[in-house]
Amino acid sequence: MGGGDVERLIQMLSRLPGLGPRSARRAALSLLRQPQSRLLPLAHVMEAAARNVRTCSSCGTLDSCDPCSICRDPERDHGLICVVETVGDLWALERALIHRGVYQVLGGTLSALSGRGPDDLNIASLLRRVEAGGVREVILALGATVEGATTAHWLQERLAPSGVAVTRVGHGVPIGGSLDVLDDGTLVAALTARRPA
Amino acid sequence: MGGGDVERLIQMLSRLPGLGPRSARRAALSLLRQPQSRLLPLAHVMEAAARNVRTCSSCGTLDSCDPCSICRDPERDHGLICVVETVGDLWALERALIHRGVYQVLGGTLSALSGRGPDDLNIASLLRRVEAGGVREVILALGATVEGATTAHWLQERLAPSGVAVTRVGHGVPIGGSLDVLDDGTLVAALTARRPA
Structure with a gap:
């Protein structure tokens, strides 16, 4: 399975939500094929994010500044x-x-x-x-x-x-959704929240 | 969508094979929640891989050493x-x-x-x-x-x-596979490669 670096990369990628072992291997291979143009830039973006991103003390979102860009937007x-x-x-x-x-x-x-x-x-x-x-x-x-x-x-x-x-917020039928796949709770909410057409 | 660092992280993650925009956001969030224990270590593993991993001059695989650990295994x-x-x-x-x-x-x-x-x-x-x-x-x-x-x-x-x-390598019915989902080519190969039971 390649040397320690390759193995470690696959292992850490496979812990990401949405990536299983199989897709982690595919992702690792695709990154390792372009170490300078893809792997290293991704590593640097991750380092910058780990260094800069913090929780906004006002609203609690994640951003590079505190207060966040939304809270400081006039x-x-x-x-x-x-x-x-x-x-x-x-x-x-x-x-x-x-x-x-x-x-x-x-x-x-x-x-x-x-x-x-x-x-x-x-x-x-x-x-x-x-x-x-x-x-x-x-x-x-x-x-x-x-x-x-x-x-x-x-x-x-x-x-x-x-x-x-x-x-x-209102509850009801999602836009683009059809009624026959919705659960009863949503149908009740949708009927209760009915308005003149 | 958060500040520049968050945005860049999501964008680069979404370019990984197997990760769409939605799962890239989930992955970014999960990493940003543990910047020191997950995001930074992953960045460091990626940097080490980009620095160390090379193509084996003998067999062409990827490994941290050249010749690779398989080629140098006595x-x-x-x-x-x-x-x-x-x-x-x-x-x-x-x-x-x-x-x-x-x-x-x-x-x-x-x-x-x-x-x-x-x-x-x-x-x-x-x-x-x-x-x-x-x-x-x-x-x-x-x-x-x-x-x-x-x-x-x-x-x-x-x-x-x-x-x-x-x-x-032999071609035929994959172990655990049922015949009715296989294509004709595989069935032909499987029948041609038949052996005494």
Whole structure:
């Protein structure tokens, strides 16, 4: 299986989510065929990322600067905070170009099963931001799961005294989705959220 | 989508074979969550591989030393050369622990369509090794494709004058495979290669 360097590279690549042993070998081979033009540049990008990327002390996302480029953007609506579970969720919303406010990344959901309470999530800084004033609306863009709903409910109660508007993202039929593959919960949500056509 | 470092990391990861944009984002997130314990070590392994790994001047595989660890292994049968198309094929045979001889990695197959002739493949060093003497048998472990068969045929003719035994790997029903999913060519090969039960 080649020497130690090749073996180590394959082993570490195979630990990436989405890459099994087979695709890790393919990826390693493809990189090793172009050591100077592909392998080394990737190594350098990884080193720079490990050195520079940090968690934003305001919203909790990952960026090369703190506060992150979203939190320091004066064109963003800082009165509108969208609460998401993960950095990946934030990226998804950013790709959709749908939210012009700022974010709060919880880092997960409340979960009695996994023993994750409010102190294990990035909630304190959300409450600080709301208490500091200037926030008009908090949008809860959490997953449509039991844990997501529990977390949304908890945040709603916790934020109620502040007088800030708390909203939740709509649930229903995904755009491009057909009804016959959807679960009952989604169908109930879609019918309940019906509007004039 | 985060700052420049995050973006660059995702972009470069998404160019790996087997990783699309979606899984590249997942991989980047998972690495960025553990910058010191995962991202940096992977970067260092990649740098070491880019610095150390080279093509074996004898057989053409990739290794940290030249000649490679297989070619310099005195326990290997250096009179038995297994010819494969790619380094990946060599790895597959090594994992199967089936071949105790040495290898020759062609780096592809002859292909009129792609304009790959004998000079484009790692064939000259195979001929040199055979002419130097000490080789008893050359096993052609090439793919069961038109190009693989063409290359095997060409090598067979080219090696005939040397008097070295030239063999080909058997074709037939893959172990664990059922007949009804196999193509006609494989079924013909399997029936032609039938043996007493």
